[in-house]
Amino acid sequence: MERTRIAKVDDVRLVRRGEQVEGTLHLTPHHLIFSHTPPTTEEAHTRPRELWITYPIIHTCALRPAPPASHLPSSIRIRCRDFTFVCFCFEDEKKARDVYDSIKAWTCKLGRIEKLYAFSYQPQRPEKEVNGWNLYDxxxxxxxxxxxxxxxxxxxxxxxxxxxxxxxxxxxxxxxxxxxxxxxxxxxxxxxxxxxxxxxxxxxxxxxxxxxxxxxxxxxxxxxxxxxxxxxxxxxxxxxxxxxxxxxxxxxxxxxxxxxxxxxxxxxxxxxxxxxxxxxxxxxxxxxxxxxxxxxxxxxxxxxxxxxxxxxxxxxxxxxxxxxxxxxxxxxxxxxxxxxxxxxxxxxxxxxxxxxxxxxxxxxxxxxxxxxxxxxxxxxxxxxxxxxxxxxxxxxxxxxxxxxxxxxxxxxxxxxxxxxxxxxxxxxxxxxxxxxxxxxxxxxxxxxxxxxxxxxxxxxxxxxxxxxxxxxxxGFLSSEKWFHIENERVGGDGNKQPSLGGQNSGAGQALENALLSAKGFFNKDNKSRDSIVDSDGELQPYDMSSTSKRSAATGKGNASDKNTTKVKETSPxxxxxxxxxxxxxxxxxxxxxxxxxxxxxxxxxxxxxxxxxxxxxxxxxxxxxxxxxxxxxxxxxxxxxxxxxxxxxxxxxxxxxxxxxxxxxxxxxxxxxxxxxxxxxxxxxxxxxxxxxxxxxxxxxxxxxxxxxxxxxxxxxxxxxxxxxxxxxxxxxxxxxxxxxxxxxxxxxxxxxxxxxxxxxxxxxxx
Structure with missing residues (x-):
């Protein structure tokens, strides 16, 4: 629970495809759960409905604090990798921030693959009776x-x-x-x-x-x-x-x-x-x-x-x-x-x-x-x-x-x-x-x-x-680059990719990049040359200004690199x-x-x-x-x-x-x-x-x-x-x-x- 600033928030409004419902938001170690009770008639009782969102499926999350004196609610907008788009509205801005911080912590601050839901998931019958690991031989x-x-x-x-x-x-x-x-x-x-x-x-x-x-x-x-x-x-x-x-x-x-x-x-x-x-x-x-x-x-x-x-x-x-x-x-x-x-x-x-x-x-x-x-x-x-x-x-x-x-x-x-x-x-x-x-x-x-x-x-x-x-x-462990608070950014958008248009984006510039990468390639020892090429086998731009910084570094790199998401290596x-x-x-x-x-x-x-x-x-x-x-x-x-x-x-x-x-x-x-x-x-x-x-x-x-x-x-x-x-x-x-x-x-x-x-x-x- 150390990652959860707030575990339950009542009177939260869910907006989806322009429709709104009011309910309760729950935050567990592996899921964001929104529950609400649909309108009922006197003849029938309707069971509460739930929307479950597992944290790794969240791709982007944005907190929009309520503008001063606007009388508008604070909101959290979430885009999921299965193309579910939801917006949660809160009357209390502090609760909205606590929910945002909790989601961010559970999504991109786990640090290790072994902390994901798969390692604690316990199936129910009849799924428990199947062993899919044996299907492929x-x-x-x-x-x-x-x-x-x-x-x-x-x-x-x-x-x-x-x-x-x-x-x-x-x-x-x-x-x-x-x-x-x-x-x-x-x-x-x-x-x-x-x-x-x-x-x-x-x-x-x-x-x-x-x-x-x-x-x-x-x-x-x-x-x-x-x-x-x-x-x-x-x-x-x-x-x-x-x-x-x-x-x-x-x-x-x-x-x-x-x-x-x-x-x-x-x-x-x-x-x-x-x-x-x-x-x-x-x-x-x-x-x-x-x-x-x-x-x-x-x-x-x-x-x-x-x-x-x-x-x-x-x-x-x-x-x-x-x-x-x-x-x-x-x-x-x-x-x-x-x-x-x-x-x-x-x-x-x-x-x-x-x-x-x-x-x-x-x-x-x-x-x-x-x-x-x-x-x-x-x-x-x-x-x-x-x-x-x-x-x-x-x-x-x-x-x-x-x-x-x-x-x-x-x-x-x-x-x-x-x-x-x-x-x-x-x-x-x-x-x-x-x-x-x-x-x-x-x-x-x-x-x-x-x-x-x-x-x-x-x-x-x-x-x-x-x-x-x-x-x-x-990118199962997510990235802090996919989380942001609107109207609180300082300076430019560091996550924005530079434009590939203009006069400098032609084949000549690309070949210049290739030559710079090649220069760096031949100046590096055999053990470190893989860093020039990304995990798709493509060239990465060679930063001449950072050569001295890399030369001064010791060791073979951060051992936790494999447990972090490299945004530029994600792809559908x-x-x-x-x-x-x-x-x-x-x-x-x-x-x-x-x-x-x-x-x-x-x-x-x-x-x-x-x-x-x-x-x-x-x-x-x-x-x-x-x-x-x-x-x-x-x-x-x-x-x-x-x-x-x-x-x-x-x-x-x-x-x-x-x-x-x-x-x-x-x-x-x-x-x-x-x-x-x-x-x-x-x-x-x-x-x-x-x-x-x-x-x-x-x-x-x-x-x-x-x-x-x-x-x-x-x-x-x-x-x-x-x-x-x-x-x-x-x-x-x-x-x-x-x-x-x-x-x-x-x-x-x-x-x-x-x-x-x-x-x-x-x-x-x-x-």
């Missing part, structure tokens, strides 16, 4: 995909190199002999599926070439054609163009696993030039005779029927001309700028067996800013019932970002299922955009992941196991994945076993901190914290209430959830809509009279509405900032060349990147 899921420790006929094995997240012991003789455990990849899962032709020794060397030792490993294997989705982090190319023979050998082995002889490493067919990549509505690398999107199921049925008549025990070889992809999710210029600090993207001269594409998906800072703009249009939801300004919603570019993810997922799904090719996905560190694209691609490919159990397995595998930084991105990455899943569910209502409410409640419990599932950044942290022993799994909540989250329209017979007969779904080209239920609004308020928004986010685009910002092979590179760009048609230049080079890809015509936006994107990447 990595070995069982790999067996389902056809990968086992003893079953290598598909060309894959499970490596134990990361078991216990260490690779062995190492002696250090200077200054004194010390025995230490050498970590392999602390952010990767313990079990790593890799090609059978690749030894653990090769993995050890290949891992050194990828950021944070997140080397290419399997995340999905197609049951019919044995083609794979693999994932990793960006390579350590740098300004010198570093290469790794082991990394090249690993990728070649991955792209050769669908061949009949899995132990050979014969290179797949040479990739085609970007101009020759011709497709229909998002089909990268398909032949001109391929059917349109609407006939994808017909084509897949024919493939399945042909497979059914053959001997299933023999490995099949599909696609005499494979066109394997390396998908870099970042904008082209952002990926190239990372070379200044020793990172970057693959030099395709060393990967002649693949084509690389850039998807132009923005980083965590842009996504956070986009959601904040959406919130700005809804922030008066506590005091007014008026509908949000749809023009302001459009300017947030939120739908453009969701659409870009769906377009990228569509490329990946079609490339694997219809083009019988392999896809490697990475962004910067491979735990944000990579997780989004990988999971969405698998949702399209595998109907098992469209069941309730399968979706849980997908989240466990591609988000939790592969190390999405839920703690950093969600998992939220975007759920939003994109909602888009697929809306387009294919009979193909998902779970309903929209399941997605909405999952986002709520991401922030509620009632369960331990999402509290840590990776598998190793959860093991070290013994989270499965000390907390309950979030899946307990859903599995014990399965009937509430089951989709009544689900048709399991359409999905053909039989191994080898899976049915493909694809996102509609350009079809995105506001998830109005999540924002607590009606469909008419958010989406207007139209059923589906065909969205163009940024006006006229030189490459009209494509998610791609560049394509690169060993022979040609087309796109903004592409190195050694060979332009098609000789006389083409700039964005005209990009349009010419990518026009044949036949991507969605709904979303694009205008040239002026590239300056802003690159500047944000430097943060």
């Amino acid at each position: 990595a070995r069982r899921e790999w067996r389902r995909l056809g990968v086992g420790e003893k079953s290598t006929e598909k060309g894959w094995r499970i490596s134990n190199i990361n078991t216990d997240y260490a690779v062995g012991q190492q002696y250090s003789e200077k200054p004194d002999p010390i025995l230490t455990i050498v970590q392999f990849s602390s952010t990767y899962p313990a079990l790593l599926p890799v090609p059978t032709s690749i030894s653990d020794n090769t993995l050890n060397y290949a891992g050194r070439y990828r950021s944070r030792v997140r080397l290419p490993v399997l995340t999905y294997l197609h049951p019919v054609n044995n083609c794979s989705i693999t994932r990793c982090a960006q390579p350590l190319v740098g300004v010198r163009g570093n290469r790794s023979i082991q990394d090249e050998k690993l990728l070649l082995a991955i792209f050769s696993t669908s061949h009949s002889d899995s132990n050979t490493s014969e290179p797949p067919s040479r990739p085609r030039s970007p101009q020759s990549l011709r497709s229909s509505e998002g089909d990268v690398g398909s032949q001109g005779s391929d059917p349109p999107l609407t006939d994808a199921e017909t084509l897949e049925d024919e493939m399945i029927s042909q497979t059914a008549s053959d001997d299933r025990d023999e490995p099949k070889v599909y696609g005499a001309q494979q066109h394997n992809l390396i998908v870099d999710a970042r904008p082209t210029v952002n990926a190239l700028a990372m070379q200044a600090v020793g990172l970057g993207s693959e030099n395709m001269d060393n990967y002649r067996f693949a084509t690389k594409i850039y998807l132009g998906i923005d980083n965590i800072h842009v996504m956070r800013e986009s959601l904040n703009k959406v919130i700005d249009t809804l922030k008066e939801s506590d005091v007014t019932p008026l509908a949000p300004n749809r023009e302001a919603l459009a300017k947030s570019h939120w739908l453009k970002h969701i659409g870009g993810l769906l377009d990228g997922a569509g490329i990946i799904a079609r490339q694997v299922a219809l083009q019988h090719s392999h896809v490697l996905i990475h962004c910067s560190d491979g735990w944000d955009r990579t997780s989004q694209l990988s999971a969405l691609g698998q949702l399209c490919l595998d109907p098992y992941y469209r069941t309730l159990e399968g979706f849980i397995v997908l989240v466990e595998k591609d988000w939790l196991s592969f190390g999405h930084q839920f703690n950093h991105r969600s 990455v998992f939220h975007q994945f759920l939003d994109a899943t909602y888009q697929l569910l809306y387009r294919h209502p009979t193909r998902f076993e779970f309903n929209e409410r399941f997605l909405r409640r999952l986002l709520y419990h991401l922030y509620s901190c009632q369960y331990g599932t999402f509290l840590y950044n990776n598998e190793k942290e959860r093991v070290d914290a013994h989270v499965s022993e000390k907390t309950r799994s979030v899946w307990d909540y859903f599995l014990s209430r399965k009937e509430q989250f089951t989709n009544e329209k689900y048709d399991a017979t359409i999905n053909d959830n039989v191994r080898g007969q899976e049915r493909l779904i694809l996102p509609g080209p350009g079809e995105v809509r506001w998830w109005h239920e999540l924002f607590g609004r009606t469909n008419a308020e958010m989406n207007g009279p139209t059923r589906i928004t065909r969205y163009r986010a940024r006006g006229n685009s030189p490459v009209d509405g494509t998610v791609l910002t560049g394509v690169e092979t060993a022979d040609i590179a087309v796109g903004a900032g592409a190195p050694g760009t060979e332009l098609p048609n000789g006389d083409a230049h700039g964005f005209s060349a990009l349009a010419a080079g990518l026009g044949g890809l036949g991507m969605s015509k709904s979303r694009g990147n205008e040239p002026s936006s590239l300056k802003r994107e690159m500047e944000v990447e430097m943060q």
